[in-house]
Structures are given as C-alpha cells and as structure tokens.
Amino acid sequence: MTDSFELGPIRPPSEAYSLLIRVTRNCPWNRCKFCHIYKGKKFELRPVEEIKQDILAVKAIQDRLKETAWKAGYGGKVEEVAAAILNNPPNEAFFNVALWLYYGGTSAFLQDANSLIMRTNELVEVLRFLKQTLPTITRVTSYARSKTAAKKKPEELVQLREAGLSRLHIGLESGYDPLLEYMDKGVTAAEHIKGGKNIVASGISLSEYVLLGLGGEKMWREHATETAKVLNQIDPDFIRVRTLTIKAGMPLYDEVKNGNFIRQTDEEIIEGEKLFIENLDCQSNLISDHITNLLQEIEGKLPEDKEKMLATIARFQSLSPEEKQNFIVGRRAGIYERLDELNNSLKHDSVEQAIQRLSHNGNQVDEETIHSLMERFI
Numbered sequence: 088m089t090d091s092f093e094l095g096p097i098r099p100p101s102e103a104y105s106l107l108i109r110v111t112r113n114c115p116w117n118r119c120k121f122c123h124i125y126k127g128k129k130f131e132l133r134p135v136e137e138i139k140q141d142i143l144a145v146k147a148i149q150d151r152l153k154e155t156a157w158k159a160g161y162g163g164k165v166e167e168v169a170a171a172i173l174n175n176p177p178n179e180a181f182f183n184v185a186l187w188l189y190y191g192g193t194s195a196f197l198q199d200a201n202s203l204i205m206r207t208n209e210l211v212e213v214l215r216f217l218k219q220t221l222p223t224i225t226r227v228t229s230y231a232r233s234k235t236a237a238k239k240k241p242e243e244l245v246q247l248r249e250a251g252l253s254r255l256h257i258g259l260e261s262g263y264d265p266l267l268e269y270m271d272k273g274v275t276a277a278e279h280i281k282g283g284k285n286i287v288a289s290g291i292s293l294s295e296y297v298l299l300g301l302g303g304e305k306m307w308r309e310h311a312t313e314t315a316k317v318l319n320q321i322d323p324d325f326i327r328v329r330t331l332t333i334k335a336g337m338p339l340y341d342e343v344k345n346g347n348f349i350r351q352t353d354e355e356i357i358e359g360e361k362l363f364i365e366n367l368d369c370q371s372n373l374i375s376d377h378i379t380n381l382l383q384e385i386e387g388k389l390p391e392d393k394e395k396m397l398a399t400i401a402r403f404q405s406l407s408p409e410e411k412q413n414f415i416v417g418r419r420a421g422i423y424e425r426l427d428e429l430n431n432s433l434k435h436d437s438v439e440q441a442i443q444r445l446s447h448n449g450n451q452v453d454e455e456t457i458h459s460l461m462e463r464f465i
C-alpha cells in the first residue's frame with residue numbers, strides 16, 4: 088500500500104477541509120473562455136479499481152496516523168498527530184488526509200470538473216466503497232455540469248444520492264443564452280434549468296455558482312436579470328457568487344486584449360449584483376465565499392435577507408469616491424475583508440499608502456492595476 092494518492096488541482100472554497108478523491112482527470116468540456124484551470128490537459132475517466140486503490144491509500148495513511156496517536160499516548164485522538172503532520176507533511180496527499188482528519192474526517196470531495204460524467208453504476212460503486220472504507224465520511228460532494236445533469240435519468244441521480252452523494256456544485260455562471268454562447272459554456276439556459284431541476288428533484292443538495300461581471304460592459308443587464316430568472320426556476324439550496332477574474336491562459340484574456348470583451352469596473356459589477364439580487368425570487372441561501380468578491384458580506388437566506396443584502400450594496404454605493412477607492416484597493420490588496428473595516432484607522436492608513444504607491448498621479452489607481460491585483464486570487 089502506498090502513502091500517496093492522486094490529487095486534482097481544485098476544489099470549491101467550501102470544501103477546504105474535505106478529503107479529495109480524484110475520480111476523473113481534468114474537464115470533459117474545457118472550452119469556457121473564462122476558465123484556465125484545465126487548458127491544455129486531456130480529460131480522462133479513471134478506472135474504478137484505480138480510484139479504489141487511492142481510497143485504500145487514504146485508509147493506510149489514516150491507520151498510520153492512528154497508530155502514531157496511540158503510541159504518543161493520545162488514545163484514539165488522531166487530531167493531535169494530524170496537527171503535527173500539517174506543519175511538515177511528507178507529501179500533498181498526506182497533508183490532505185491530515186487536514187481532513189484534523190477537521191473531523193467527515194467530508195469528501197470528488198474531483199475534477201464533472202464527476203457526474205462517469206457511468207452511474209461506476210460512480211455508485213466508488214461512493215459505496217468510499218463510505219465502507221472510510222465510515223466517518225457522512226458527506227460527499229462534487230462538481231458537475233448542468234448538461235450532464237440534464238441527461239441523467241432522475242432514477243440515476245436518486246441512486247447516487249442513496250449511495251452517498253450529498254451535494255453537487257454546478258458552474259451555472261450565467262442564465263443568458265447569448266452570453267453562454269459567447270463564453271463557449273456549452274450549455275443553454277434551458278439545459279441549466281433541466282439539469283438543476285433534476286438534481287433538486289433527486290434530493291441531492293445543489294449549489295449553483297454565478298460569475299459576477301461575466302456580462303462585461305455589453306451584456307451586464309441581461310446577465311443579471313436572466314441569471315436570476317434561471318435560478319428562480321431551479322431554486323437551488325445555494326447560490327454562490329464569484330467575481331470574474333481574467334488572466335493569461337484564458338481565451339477571454341485575448342478577447343480583452345483585442346477589444347471584443349470590455350471588462351466592468353468593481354463599481355459596475357456591484358451595480359450588476361444589485362440588479363441580480365433584486366430579481367431573485369427563490370428560497371436559496373446566497374453565499375459569497377470567494378476572495379474575488381468585493382463585498383463578501385453579501386450573504387443570506389432568500390427571500391427574508393434580500394433587503395439586508397441590498398442595504399450592504401447601498402452602503403457601499405453611498406460612500407464618497409475617495410472612500411470607495413480606499414475600500415476597492417484595500418479589498419483587492421487583501422487588506423480589508425469587510426466594509427466595516429473602513430473604520431479601522433490602521434488598515435485605512437495602510438491602504439492610503441498603497442494608493443500612493445500604486446497610482447500614477449498620486450491619488451487614482453487605474454483599472455489595470457486593480458485587475459492585476461485580482462489575478463493573484465485565482
């Protein structure tokens with residue numbers, strides 16, 4: 088038995104402490120203009136036996152940590168040993184198991200971009216084996232594409248839920264067809280709705296990601312209103328917002344360079360977020376758990392928290408131009424987390440100093456600089 092197993096490149100922020108099990112490699116679509124994660128990498132299904140070997144490798148690492156805990160006099164408390172391993176892990180896989188155990192060992196996330204594309208019986212087999220081998224796991228989540236979820240038979244999704252699949256994270260990004268087409272998302276609003284509804288009907292929890300700013304200067308209004316309309320029909324458990332960040336390696340980077348895509352400023356994106364929230368008419372939890380979001384405090388349960396969320400936007404929009412710039416630069420430089428921190432004079436002063444350094448004329452930081460600060464986040 089080896090002390091290592093394969094890991095994919097990403098997981099959602101909400102799965103930071105989950106065990107990572109790679110069931111496929113890369114993305115079977117891989118064409119979205121705003122995504123660089125798997126570009127140049129070929130999609131592959133992994134044989135079930137290979138995935139099982141990885142799960143057994145996790146168990147072997149877990150057993151070694153348990154044995155060390157007993158020898159060190161911690162009894163069954165593996166967390167103490169896991170914490171020590173986190174400071175000096177022998178490899179990335181060991182680190183992932185230690186982190187997972189440190190945080191209770193109850194969640195697993197199946198990588199990479201679209202696990203639902205596996206044959207249902209094979210994914211069921213993997214889920215069963217995972218839960219049998221590592222019985223502390225009570226929650227298993229994964230990424231999926233709407234198009235794949237739209238093609239799955241409702242009974243197949245129910246089988247997956249019964250085998251232990253608790254939640255799917257889907258990159259909805261937008262509900263506006265011309266924008267989905269321009270971004271080469273490979274899915275229509277109707278397919279988003281069908282796929283999303285299939286998942287909700289199966290009883291698997293659904294989290295839909297929306298990409299703020301994706302409409303750019305040309306399509307921001309429709310992006311906001313049509314995305315809200317699609318989500319109102321799906322009514323997912325979670326709507327998670329992220330903000331468009333563009334870097335080299337994304338086809339959209341070239342679109343910006345050749346002038347086909349005009350990026351919005353942070354203030355314009357917030358105006359779009361306001362329109363989006365105003366148009367939401369569903370029961371979902373809206374979550375802002377991504378560092379790319381300017382106003383991470385915009386969170387709440389719909390519909391009851393809608394006014395509170397809009398009030399946060401109104402508070403930002405009512406700031407003076409100088410304070411708005413201070414907040415935007417402070418947020419993009421990683422100094423602020425929340426609007427309230429504008430009242431922290433130490434942080435406020437250090438942002439002012441950053442503005443002096445970053446601005447060309449001593450008081451105005453240009454959009455290019457803000458965008459390059461954001462690139463560090465993805």
Ligand code: SF4
Pocket residue numbers: 114115116117118119122123124125200232258272
């Ligand atoms: S489907 Fe997801 S992972 Fe694949 S290219 Fe699009 S955004 Fe990237």
